[in-house]
Amino acid sequence: NAGVTQTPKFQVLKTGQSMTLQCAQDMNHNSMYWYRQDPGMGLRLIYYSASEGTTDKGEVPNGYNVSRLNKREFSLRLESAAPSQTSVYFCASRGPGDEQYFGPGTRLTVT
Amino acid sequence: RKEVEQDPGPFNVPEGATVAFNCTYSNSASQSFFWYRQDCRKEPKLLMSVYSSGNEDGRFTAQLNRASQYISLLIRDSKLSDSATYLCVVTTGGSYIPTFGRGTSLIVHP
Numbered sequence: 525n526a527g528v529t530q531t532p533k534f535q536v537l538k539t540g541q542s543m544t545l546q547c548a549q550d551m552n553h554n555s556m557y558w559y560r561q562d563p564g565m566g567l568r569l570i571y572y573s574a575s576e577g578t579t580d581k582g583e584v585p586n587g588y589n590v591s592r593l594n595k596r597e598f599s600l601r602l603e604s605a606a607p608s609q610t611s612v613y614f615c616a617s618r619g620p621g622d623e624q625y626f627g628p629g630t631r632l633t634v635t
Numbered sequence: 636r637k638e639v640e641q642d643p644g645p646f647n648v649p650e651g652a653t654v655a656f657n658c659t660y661s662n663s664a665s666q667s668f669f670w671y672r673q674d675c676r677k678e679p680k681l682l683m684s685v686y687s688s689g690n691e692d693g694r695f696t697a698q699l700n701r702a703s704q705y706i707s708l709l710i711r712d713s714k715l716s717d718s719a720t721y722l723c724v725v726t727t728g729g730s731y732i733p734t735f736g737r738g739t740s741l742i743v744h745p
Contacts (some may be wrong), residue, residue: 541643555731564737565735565737566735566736566738567679567722567735569732572731572732574731582732607731612676614679616680618731618733621667621684622666622667622669622726622733623667623669623681623684624669624679624681624724624733625653625681626679626680627676628678628680629678629680630677631676
């Protein structure tokens with residue numbers, strides 16, 4: 525049981541480049557989430573998907589798009605990366621008791 | 636007022652000490668409560684759920700006080716490996732969005 529997996533683990537982008545962060549879970553959970561974590565800011569919700577076929581904005585959605593490809597996969601896309609998007613990105617899924625399971629994170633640097 | 640508040644610390648304690656953290660929440664409709672542990676540059680990991688009756692897992696005890704709207708985490712006999720940031724998480728019934736505290740930093744020293 526892999527739980528929640530994320531790729532890539534590290535990425536360096538130049539301003540204006542685009543990329544997609546991939547996330548998959550094998551726990552058959554309905555809800556999935558994308559967070560970013562910056563020093564001193566805590567976890568902030570970017571987007572979430574309550575169930576397959578639905579996505580909703582979180583606290584900080586600007587500059588991002590998401591796709592819930594199927595029940596397992598939820599991707600996050602940066603269309604035109606900016607230095608302000610330098611952060612650690614975590615994907616998570618929600619278990620039956622409302623608990624969240626996190627992937628190992630993607631460390632993104634935008635120069 | 637933030638929805639979920641935690642003292643950021645750091646709490647500096649010697650090995651073997653007992654340490655307690657509190658987390659206050661503002662929404663009285665909150666239904667699910669959790670403590671997570673996060674090591675530096677790693678993902679948060681579920682430490683324990685917090686039930687109305689309280690729960691214990693080895694050296695860790697979590698309690699919920701609905702009247703005063705806070706949850707607590709007690710760590711007995713602290714180990715060096717307990718050094719981490721402890722996040723409080725609260726979910727409101729009917730909402731898909733959990734609310735995270737910013738975490739309390741614990742440093743256990745020899």
